[in-house]
Amino acid sequence: ACLATSVAVACVIYVMALRLLNMGISLNPRHEAGYIGAMLFVIPGFPFITSGLDLSKLDMRSGLERLAYAVMIIIVATLVGWLVAMLVHLKPENFEPLALSPLMLFLLRLPASFCGVFGFSIMFNSTPKMAATVGVIGAIANTLRLELVDYNVMPAGAAAFLGALTAGILASFVRDRLGYPRISLTVP
Template sequence: MPTSTSPIGVADSLTIRSEAAAAVGSELLAGGMASYRVKVAMSRTARALGLDSFTSIVTYTDITATATLNGRYRTRITQPKHVGVDVDRLYRTQRYVESLPPRGATAADVFEALARINARGSLYSRPVNALAAGIACAAFAFLNQAGLIEILAVLLAATVGQAVRRVFQLRQWNHLLVTVIAAVVTASLYLTVVGIPAQLGWIGPGNLGGFMASVLFLVPGFPMITGILDLVRSDFSAGMARLTYAAMIILGAAASIWTVSVAAGVETHPATPLGLPFELELPLRALATFIGVLGFAIIFNSPWKIAVAAATVSTVANSLRFLMTEGGIPVQLATLAATVLVGVAAYVIARIKHVPRISISVPAVVIMIPGYAMYSGFAMLNAGELAGSVLLLQEAVQTVLAAAFGLALAHLATSPAWRRVHQPT
C-alpha cells in the first residue's frame, strides 16, 4: 500500500507537492534568478499546492528545502542540471507562478507547465546569438575609445568567440574551461585581424581598447550583480558562491588574454581618445549603449520586448552617468546614481508588464561593469606595473559595488519585503 508520503499512486502526497515546489525553484535557479526570488516563488507554489510551509536554503547551485503538511515534514536537496542565464525561462516561470491560485493547484499542473517551458528551447539561433555578442562587444569597443578598424575587428573576433563558447556550453563543459577556450580564440583572432593594419600604420600600437573589448562577452554580469544583491539580503551562502564563481571566470579570461598577448609579443597601451565633440559623442555613446545592452540581452535569451526595455532603460541611465562623469563627479558615485535609476525603472516596468525585475535591471547594468579596467589591471599586474594595476582594480571593484548597491537601494526603496528581515515560508 502506498504511504501518505509516497509519490506512487498518491497525486496529492507530501512528496509530490514538495517535488513540484522544488522543481519551480530549480527552473528559476537554472535561469540565473537571485536566491530570494527563488524562495518566494517556491513558497507561493507550495501554498497553492496546499502545503503548510516550505522553508528553503538556496545557494548558487542547489536548493535545500523542508516542506510540512499536517504535522509531517520532508526535506530534500535539489540541484539543477545546469546553472546559467536564461531570461525567457525566468520570465515564463515567474508568470506561471503568479497565475497560480491561492489554493487548489495540483502537482501535475505544475510539472506540465514546467515541461512546456523547458520544451521552448532558445529564442535565438546560434548565429544570432554569436552575432549579438559581436555587436555588443563592438559597442563596448566604441565606449572604450576604439577606432573604426578596431571596432570591426572586435565584431568579428567576439562573434567567433561566442560561437565557440556556445558550442561547448551546449555540451555542458566546465565553465572555466569554456571561458579559457573562448578567450584564447577571441584574443588570438583579434590580434590576427588587426595585425596588418597595425603593421601598415593605420592604427596605433597596442590597441588596448579593442583588445579588451573583444572578450567582454565573457564578463559574468548576472552572477556578479545577483551575488551582491544576495549579500544585501543576508543570503551569504548564495552571494559568496556567485561572487566566487564570477571572480573565477574573470581571472580565467584575464589570464588567457594576457597569455595570448605575451605569446604574440604585443605590448598593450591605453587607447587614444577619439577627440569627438561633446555634442556628437553623447548621442553616439547613447546609441552604443542601446546596441550593447540589446546584444547582451539577446545573449541572455531575453524575449524581444524585455531586451528592448532593458536597452532603453540603460541608454537613459548610462547617458546620465556619462554626463555626471564629464561634470567631474567620480565614476563610482555616477554609477550609483545611474543604477538607482535603473532599479526604479525596472520596478515600474516589471509591475506594468509582469516581467521579472532582474530581467530588466541586470542587462541594463552590465554595460556599466568595468570589464575593461578589470582585464587591464590584471595585465598590468602581470607586467609588473603594480601602482597602475592597483588603481585600475580598485576603481573596477568600487564601480561594481556601486552598481550593485544602486540596484539594492532601488529594491529597498520600492519593495517592503526587502526592508524587512524576513524569509519566505
C-alpha cells in the same frame, strides 16, 4: 579549461584581425585597446548580481558560492588575457579622446548604449520587445554615467553607482507597468 581556451581564442582572433587589417591599411596602435573587449563575453553578470542579492537576504551559502564562481571566472579570464597579450607583445594604451562636440558625443552615446544593452539582453533570450525596453533603460543609465565622468562632475565609481541606481529605478517603473522580471531588466 574551457573558459581559458575560449578567452585565449577570442584574444588571438582579435590580434590576428588587427594585424591583418594593419597590413592592408595603416591602423593607429591605439586600436589595441579593443583587445579587452574581445574577452568581455565571459564576465559573469548574473552570478555577481544574484550573489549580492543572496548576501543581502543573508543567504550566505548561495551568495558566497556565486561570488566565488564569478571571481574564479574573472581571475582565469584576466590571467589568460594577460598571458596572450604577453605572448603576442601587445601593449594596449588608453583610447584617444574623440574630437567631437559634447552634444555630438551625447547623441552618439545614446544609440551606442542602446545597441550594446539590446544585444546583451538578446543574448539572454529576451524577447525583442523586452530587449528594446532594456535598451532604452541602458541608454539612459549608461549615457548618464559617461557624461558624469567626462565632465568631472563626480568620480567614476560614484557615477557608476548613480547609473546603476538610475537603471534600477527605471527597471522598477517598467516592471510595474509591463510586468517584466526586474532582474531581466537590470542585469543587461
